[in-house]
Amino acid sequence: MGAGKEVRTFVRWIRKYRGELSGDSADCGEFASLFHLSSEDLERLVSEAEQQGLISVSKTWSVPIYGEGFRITIRAQMTGRGLAAARDWDHADQRWVEAYAPRVLVWVHEQGLRNGQYLLYEDFAAAENLTLEEATKALDYASEWISKSHGKRERAYSNAWIRTDLVGMRNSGHEYRILGLDSDGEAELYKWEKLWGNVSKRRLAAQDKVLRWAHQNGSDATPLDPSGFFSSPLHYFYGKPLEPEEVSEAISSLEEYQLLILSSRETKICIKLTEKGVDCAESGKTVRKFMTKNEGREKVTYNIHGPVHGGQFGDHNSQVNNFGIDRQAILEFVGQVRQLSGQLGLDEPIEADLVEEVHELEQASTEQTPDRGRIRSALDKICNVLTSAPNGVMGQLLLGAGQALISRELG
Structure with a gap:
């Protein structure tokens, strides 16, 4: 099971403050103080990270000079597995922030900021349903100019997409205000507007x-x-x-x-x-x-093994019968629509019509001599219902499969 956000933050904190090559261990109490954790929460976090093999733990007991009872000090050190995991998390974060950076540029532009106006990182995090840490990474990355040339990514740190300014400090890190797009950001956005259409x-x-x-x-x-x-x-x-x-x-x-x-x-x-x-x-x-x-290679493969029909549900190579109809593909489509019809968000009368047409398609495709016109009629009616399904993602997936059947099997 992968490490949760809290465990990742904890392990990264150990690496950041003790270094990857340092043999020294970190006092976990400092982490608890920084993030306002109770002793129970700290124990749970340390236990999770240790069970996953990310850290090794040592505990010492001492008696305070002035006071009663024992004081437990928990120290943690990165394991090799922990270091490897932290590097994998860094790579995943980098892929995420590179993919998200263009959205930052568009979002800042959509706010229509004028001179003297500003937005905080928290505004961006709330608007995009991100954590403050994620928002900070995305905005920091977008403040660098990113260009692509011949498939290679290059950075020129002297330029920026957006203008930011440090205005204060919080326990969670830096707080910035966003001043808007600079000239490079405006030029980049102008190119993107042409691509959107x-x-x-x-x-x-x-x-x-x-x-x-x-x-x-x-x-x-x-x-x-x-x-x-x-x-x-x-x-x-x-x-x-x-x-x-x-x-x-x-x-x-x-x-x-x-x-x-x-x-x-x-x-x-x-x-x-x-x-x-x-x-x-x-x-x-x-x-x-x-x-x-x-x-070229795929065409040769198709000629040897026969037609391989795309757009179907399931993992198989279908065989076309003497009537030019792939019954297996149609019956699999019937099964998928029948199974998922209740998840499409259709009104009851429309769902009932869909179920009836699915039954009609099943009957038509299993006849000894299939009637292509009857099959086409049933498929058309099913696709018409799927076009208006409230559950857009699921409806569109089924619709795409149905249209692919019509194109392949009925021309």
Whole structure:
């Protein structure tokens, strides 16, 4: 089990004040005083970090010169595992703040600050539902100029996106006021405004971001709920959020490219990267460049093994029958819609219509001689209902799968 925020803060404090190479241990009482922890809370925190192998602990008992009873001093020292974990946390934080920095620029611009006006870091944290520590990191990073050239990231510390000024100190750290965008920030924002309306770039960016998010957060054992993507800074496209429809389309495309698979878990549609998807994520290439490079090889594979249908639920290669209809893919879609219909937020009469059309699609696809027109009619009606589903993310995922079936199986 991963370390919680409190444990991470504690372990990082030990590293910061004692250094990675220092053999000295830290007095945990200083940490408790700094963060106003009770002795019970400190004991719990030390115990959690020790159980996870992040620190080694020693305790000493002493009698105060003036007073009664014993005083317990808890000292902690970083283990090798703790040092490795702290470095991993730093790398994850860096990825987070780099992804979030463009949102900072847009947020500051949206406030419409004028001369003499200012905002505190706490304002940004509250608006974006961040901790003060996260807000501080994001704003500090955005105060540096970030440029991309030929895929490489460079920093020029003499320039800045936003102007900040130190106005005071608090127990939680520095307090800043934000003075607004500087000339570099204004110029960068002007370029982004042109990109926000570029449908093609948004589509390609959505594919890259979903793939990157799945790679950073997924595991072989547990598929991911794609709704979690919207709580990640990766769901921003140059500081503006991607729409659920764009994310749904990206997931359908990645499945069609065989970079991920869809499955169901606890009445939710989940995604998991395939080996090919992991290769793409770790190649450092965009999805488009990765697929272009592998296009020739993939075509040969398809010709040998037969059609591999993307946009389906489940992990299998379907076989098309003599009537040109992939019954297995349709029946899997039927099962998914039937299982998740109660989670779409539909009114009862509309949900009843959806269930009826799903039954009609099932009957039509299992006939000895399938009627393509009957199947198409049922699919069209199901997709029409899904278009207006209140649960936008789930509805769009099912809609994308249904539209992919129509395109593949019925032309």
